[in-house]
Structure formats: C-alpha cells, structure tokens
Amino acid sequence: MTAMNFLEKDQKLSLDKLRNVLVRLEDTIIFALIERAQFKQNEIIYVQGAFPFDNEPDFNGSFLDYFLLETERIHGNLPAPVLPALDFASHLIPNKINVNHHVKSMYLLNILPSLCAPGDDSNHGSSATRDVECLQALSKRIHYGKFIAEAKFQADPEKYTPLIKARDTTALMALLTNELVEERLLRRLRRKAEIYGQEYADESDAEEPAPVPSTGTYGAATNGTAPSRKRRRSSTSDGTKRRIDLDMVVRLYKDFVIPLTKKVEIDYLLLRA
Numbered sequence: 001m002t003a004m005n006f007l008e009k010d011q012k013l014s015l016d017k018l019r020n021v022l023v024r025l026e027d028t029i030i031f032a033l034i035e036r037a038q039f040k041q042n043e044i045i046y047v048q049g050a051f052p053f054d055n056e057p058d059f060n061g062s063f064l065d066y067f068l069l070e071t072e073r074i075h076g077n078l079p080a081p082v083l084p085a086l087d088f089a090s091h092l093i094p095n096k097i098n099v100n101h102h103v104k105s106m107y108l109l110n111i112l113p114s115l116c117a118p119g120d121d122s123n124h125g126s127s128a129t130r131d132v133e134c135l136q137a138l139s140k141r142i143h144y145g146k147f148i149a150e151a152k153f154q155a156d157p158e159k160y161t162p163l164i165k166a167r168d169t170t171a172l173m174a175l176l177t178n179e180l181v182e183e184r185l186l187r188r189l190r191r192k193a194e195i196y197g198q199e200y201a202d203e204s205d206a207e208e209p210a211p212v213p214s215t216g217t218y219g220a221a222t223n224g225t226a227p228s229r230k231r232r233r234s235s236t237s238d239g240t241k242r243r244i245d246l247d248m249v250v251r252l253y254k255d256f257v258i259p260l261t262k263k264v265e266i267d268y269l270l271l272r273a
Contacts, residue, residue, distance in 0.1 A: 143264055
C-alpha cells in the first residue's frame with residue numbers, strides 16, 4: 001500500500017492513500033495499547049496534586065499532565081537540526097482545530113479502566129510513558145480527519161459547498177459517513193487486535209514451575225514456606241491467551257475514534273465557508 005507523500009507538491013490528496021495511513025495507525029494504536037496493558041491502572045498518576053513538583057511550585061496538575069507538559073517542552077526546545085528542513089506541501093486551509101482535551105478525557109475515563117487491571121503496581125513512570133504514546137497515536141489518527149475532510153471536499157466541492165454555507169452539520173455528517181467502510185474497519189481492527197494481542201509461548205508455559213526460592217545458610221527456604229508447583233496464566237473463555245480485550249479495541253474506535261474524527265472533519269469543513 002502506498003501512503004501520501006506530503007513532500008510532493010504536485011500530489012493531490014487521495015482518499016485511498018490517506019486511508020493507507022489510517023490503516024497503519026491502527027497497528028500503532030493497538031501495539032501502544034498492548035504496551036500500556038502490561039501495567040495496572042495506577043490511578044494516582046492521574047490525580048491532581050498527588051505528586052509534588054519542586055521545580056514547578058505553581059503546577060497543580062497530575063503526574064501525567066506534568067509528563068505531557070515536559071514532553072512538549074522538550075520537543076519545543078530541540079537544538080538546531082542536523083538534517084535540512086523539509087518543505088512540506090500545504091494541503092489544508094489555516095486552522096486551529098484541536099480536540100486533544102476530548103482525546104485525553106476519553107482515554108482516561110472510558111478506555112483505561114477496560115485496558116488495565118485495577119490497582120497500583122508502582123510502575124508510575126512506565127505507565128505515564130505508555131499513556132503518552134497512546135495519546136499521541138490516538139491524537140494523530142483523529143486529527144487526520146482534517147486531511148480526510150479536505151480530500152472529500154476536493155473530490156466533490158459542488159455537493160459540499162452549499163451544505164457548508166448553510167452550516168448544515170446533520171447533512172454534512174450524513175455525507176461524510178460511509179457505514180460499509182466503517183463496518184470493514186471495525187472487522188479489520190478486531191482481527192488485528194486478535195492476532196497482535198495473542199501470547200505466543202511454548203506449550204510448557206501454560207503450567208511453568210515456580211522459581212526456586214532463595215535459600216539461607218543451611219539450605220532452608222528463607223520464606224519458610226513450601227514453593228508452589230504451578231503458576232497459572234490468565235486465559236479467555238475460548239482458551240486463547242490474550243494481552244488485550246478485543247471488544248475494548250472495537251469500542252474505542254466505534255464509540256470514540258470514529259465520532260471524534262468526524263467532529264474534526266465537520267469543524268474543518270465549516271471553516272471552508
């Protein structure tokens with residue numbers, strides 16, 4: 001599959017090539033979710049004021065908020081680039097559309113509780129790092145709606161222009177929606193999550209022996225208890241071991257990613273009036 005090359009100034013926006021980008025982003029998002037799912041929810045990193053920030057005495061956000069802030073600062077204060085600057089083609093009209101606050105709220109309230117086991121495993125830094133990766137991938141996928149909207153407009157401006165001028169968001173939503181494409185997307189997404197989320201292991205791993213406990217000076221187990229012979233591993237109802245819930249991944253796209261992408265598309269099209 002060929003993706004859009006934004007360095008080619010004479011290349012028009014192509015829905016097929018843009019969709020190829022979105023298909024690749026599905027992989028990125030699923031793998032990011034799998035990486036986050038290895039840690040517990042660690043809810044304390046989302047609580048405002050739970051951690052002191054000595055270098056930011058006036059900052060009262062959560063640890064994740066601070067992590068996001070510092071990430072943006074780092075990216076905004078990079079040294080002079082070694083490689084020459086790239087001259088990207090400008091396909092979009094000027095806009096300030098940004099739904100990151102919706103993305104973050106959706107992720108924390110609706111996705112994280114289904115993605116991770118409850119509790120705190122003290123992996124706060126690692127969890128926040130994976131959260132940022134998830135949020136960045138989701139944000140990129142959703143804000144690609146600007147390019148999708150522009151491509152659809154360019155493909156049929158006569159159909160879109162009167163609806164934009166009338167600010168008929170209901171009709172625009174109907175025009176932007178392709179239920180068959182969305183159904184294929186959700187089926188493909190579920191299949192990807194099923195494949196990527198499987199745990200591939202030797203047959204012996206199903207009941208692997210527990211590690212031998214450390215011994216004291218005279219060879220007695222230091223914990224004073226007999227070691228367990230088997231360590232169980234979680235399985236789904238069909239016996240397949242998975243690292244991520246398939247229904248959660250489908251619900252993420254169906255209830256949040258697709259609707260938020262359409263919101264971005266409509267907000268962008270309304271600016272074309």
